[in-house]
Amino acid sequence: MKKVICIGEALIDFISIDTGKNLIDTSGFIKKAGGAPANVAAAISKLGAQAYFCGTVGDDAFGRFLEDTFNKNNINTNLMFKLKDKNTTFAFVSLKEDGDRDFEFARGADEFLSFDMIKNDLDKFDLFHFGSATAFLEGELKNTYYKLKEYALNNNKLISFDANYRDSLFKNDKEMFINCCKDFIKGSNIVKLSEEEAYLISNKDNIEGAADYLINLGCKNLVITLGKEGSMLVTKEKKVSIKTKQLEMKDATGAGDAFIGAVLAQILNEPSKNIEEIVKYANLVGGITTTKLGALESIPTWDEVKRYL
Numbered sequence: 092m093k094k095v096i097c098i099g100e101a102l103i104d105f106i107s108i109d110t111g112k113n114l115i116d117t118s119g120f121i122k123k124a125g126g127a128p129a130n131v132a133a134a135i136s137k138l139g140a141q142a143y144f145c146g147t148v149g150d151d152a153f154g155r156f157l158e159d160t161f162n163k164n165n166i167n168t169n170l171m172f173k174l175k176d177k178n179t180t181f182a183f184v185s186l187k188e189d190g191d192r193d194f195e196f197a198r199g200a201d202e203f204l205s206f207d208m209i210k211n212d213l214d215k216f217d218l219f220h221f222g223s224a225t226a227f228l229e230g231e232l233k234n235t236y237y238k239l240k241e242y243a244l245n246n247n248k249l250i251s252f253d254a255n256y257r258d259s260l261f262k263n264d265k266e267m268f269i270n271c272c273k274d275f276i277k278g279s280n281i282v283k284l285s286e287e288e289a290y291l292i293s294n295k296d297n298i299e300g301a302a303d304y305l306i307n308l309g310c311k312n313l314v315i316t317l318g319k320e321g322s323m324l325v326t327k328e329k330k331v332s333i334k335t336k337q338l339e340m341k342d343a344t345g346a347g348d349a350f351i352g353a354v355l356a357q358i359l360n361e362p363s364k365n366i367e368e369i370v371k372y373a374n375l376v377g378g379i380t381t382t383k384l385g386a387l388e389s390i391p392t393w394d395e396v397k398r399y400l
Contacts, residue, residue, distance in 0.1 A: 148173055
């Protein structure tokens with residue numbers, strides 16, 4: 092079976108129990124396993140492919156909770172390292188009335204992943220997924236991220252990239268974030284961006300112009316997610332709008348991760364499948380994820396997806 096490595100942060104999502112209230116006014120939180128790369132690994136595993144999470148957590152109760160949750164979801168944790176004297180990273184999430192969300196981060200162990208920890212385990216992977224929300228912050232993880240991208244390019248591995256922009260992390264250094272994204276878009280086989288990210292990175296004010304700019308940075312396939320409107324698939328030859336089934340949204344956390352996870356699972360399991368069909372299916376997986384609270388636990392299995400087809 093082909094293997095995917097998902098690199099970056101695993102963290103605890105503390106999700107506000109009060110929809111429509113900001114983090115200052117909320118009365119409490121629910122603890123959920125999260126982190127964008129971990130969510131993608133969960134989606135890939137739930138949809139029938141083999142995914143490894145690669146990253147660092149604290150050697151604490153939260154790190155052990157994450158490890159246990161990943162194992163229960165068939166995510167390989169051989170490249171998940173628990174670091175002594177480091178705290179697991181937290182994200183505090185407030186939910187808006189429309190199901191969208193805001194984040195505040197308390198960064199911990201995720202920034203300490205080094206290339207030397209994993210350099211001897213890389214050859215077995217067919218696809219490298221770069222989807223971290225924190226990797227472009229200065230630190231060891233950023234250095235490792237770039238070394239892994241270079242390794243994947245030099246060894247003809249498939250590469251996917253998801254920007255996962257968080258304003259609370261990069262609001263004071265957007266230019267650095269944009270430049271890093273451009274580095275990773277170049278040479279990627281599949282790039283997934285939200286509409287907001289497409290405008291941010293391209294500095295365009297319309298989706299067509301943004302799509303043209305981004306595909307010309309040097310990726311093979313670009314998908315821009317458009318919320319309830321579905322998504323836009325972009326290649327050098329065409330742009331295709333792909334609609335999605337309308338579902339009642341409760342929490343958007345993890346929807347984009349579920350989407351790209353569904354794309355990658357299909358690319359590995361059904362390499363001859365038409366890319367438009369792959370994206371249509373991924374739209375549905377992302378939509379189903381929004382109907383429940385939390386990220387990783389809300390991602391559907393193949394049997395759950397079939398009920399919506």
